[in-house]
Amino acid sequence: MKDNIQALNDIFQARIDNGESIEPKDWMPEKYRKTHIRQISQHAHSEIVGMLPEGNWISRAPSLRRKVALLAKVQDEAGHGLYLYSAAETLGISRDELFDQLHTGKAKYSSIFNYPTVSWADMGAVGWLVDGAAIINQVMLTRTSFGPYARAMVKICKEESFHQRQGFEIMLTLTNGTEVQKQMAQDSLNRWWWPSLMMFGPPDAESTHTEQSMKWKIKRKTNDELRQQFIDITAPQAEFLGLTIPDPDLKWNEETKHYDFGAIDWDEFWQVVKGFGPCNKERIDARVKAWDEGAWVRDAAVAYGEKKIQKSKVA
Amino acid sequence: MSKDWPLFEVFIRSKNGLEHRHMGSLHASDPEMAMENARDVYTRRQEGVSIWVVASTDITASNPKEYGELFEPAADKIYRHPTFYDLPDELKHI
Ligand SMILES: [Fe+2]
Numbered sequence A: 001m002k003d004n005i006q007a008l009n010d011i012f013q014a015r016i017d018n019g020e021s022i023e024p025k026d027w028m029p030e031k032y033r034k035t036h037i038r039q040i041s042q043h044a045h046s047e048i049v050g051m052l053p054e055g056n057w058i059s060r061a062p063s064l065r066r067k068v069a070l071l072a073k074v075q076d077e078a079g080h081g082l083y084l085y086s087a088a089e090t091l092g093i094s095r096d097e098l099f100d101q102l103h104t105g106k107a108k109y110s111s112i113f114n115y116p117t118v119s120w121a122d123m124g125a126v127g128w129l130v131d132g133a134a135i136i137n138q139v140m141l142t143r144t145s146f147g148p149y150a151r152a153m154v155k156i157c158k159e160e161s162f163h164q165r166q167g168f169e170i171m172l173t174l175t176n177g178t179e180v181q182k183q184m185a186q187d188s189l190n191r192w193w194w195p196s197l198m199m200f201g202p203p204d205a206e207s208t209h210t211e212q213s214m215k216w217k218i219k220r221k222t223n224d225e226l227r228q229q230f231i232d233i234t235a236p237q238a239e240f241l242g243l244t245i246p247d248p249d250l251k252w253n254e255e256t257k258h259y260d261f262g263a264i265d266w267d268e269f270w271q272v273v274k275g276f277g278p279c280n281k282e283r284i285d286a287r288v289k290a291w292d293e294g295a296w297v298r299d300a301a302v303a304y305g306e307k308k309i310q311k312s313k314v315a
Numbered sequence B: 001m002s003k004d005w006p007l008f009e010v011f012i013r014s015k016n017g018l019e020h021r022h023m024g025s026l027h028a029s030d031p032e033m034a035m036e037n038a039r040d041v042y043t044r045r046q047e048g049v050s051i052w053v054v055a056s057t058d059i060t061a062s063n064p065k066e067y068g069e070l071f072e073p074a075a076d077k078i079y080r081h082p083t084f085y086d087l088p089d090e091l092k093h094i
């Protein structure tokens, strides 16, 4: 039996090495399935919880142009969550179970959404930095080995670019504005910079999942590689805006052709992951409230649907 | 405890002249809602001109375990391909 599983494992790994996609009904190691349920659902939860900090500003957007853009972005994030939940469900877990894991704290979502959005400039910084960081991760994931996950990523990536551009445009408008507006943009960058770098996860040396994830081609780049890529892309953009990245050690390294940067406060990261970020409780409370208070609507819709089927059978 | 909404598969024709393609799936309480949700989830940027929604339970799928018996017999039937037939190079339009 053990030899049997080992043989299946070898065939599976050979398929991965060969660049083949794995589809839901294919044989896969139990750990591959579990890892995917964890990672895809975590990603889905991030999209859904990520709607909250931005939803916070829809009613106070400074113009109709900004408002329709923000609405459309938040609606896209709902769509991203749905694509990803569907992908996770192909592995044999139900939507209800997934929600339950989120609501009970068993499943995580990206820690970045546990930070508050306190000014309008945060809509700029979030689009620019948070969506920017997400794009780097998601572009890599379009080539991930699990078919439904990769396909969801392709759809998502097509939609992300406007998110980042609308964010950058907000920053650009503020930095071209009054002194107070400029300060608002700078303050926002100060607050979002480090949490954005943490979005790529712990450093490679401490990352427990990286090695296996690379072997299974779930990830194709390590956390540190992706983080460096993000910094290299973003630092010149901050300069373009005339803003200062809150890292005195950040500077271009002519030898490595990359930016050097200062130490990340990983204690803060783990604090937020463990539930002690500024908004962890607020976010989960909001999700649970929406779910509980929507129960009667879901039930009514099912009853209505069943009634329609009954009627059509009679007719 | 609420009942899970059934799963539907969504197929979209991106423009006339092309076939419907599987786009993904979603939950809805009935086919009508599945159609409305498919519109919202999969065609927010004019990605389609026609939508099919099918209850996932109504789809019969082949099993990857039967790959061999289903698909391997085609592998040695190279005579079904035009390149199997030896014709002189100077011959045109054939
Ligand atoms: Fe997204």
Ligand SMILES: [Fe+2]
Pocket (backbone or CB within 6 Å): A077, A131, A134, A160, A163
């Ligand atoms: Fe986004």
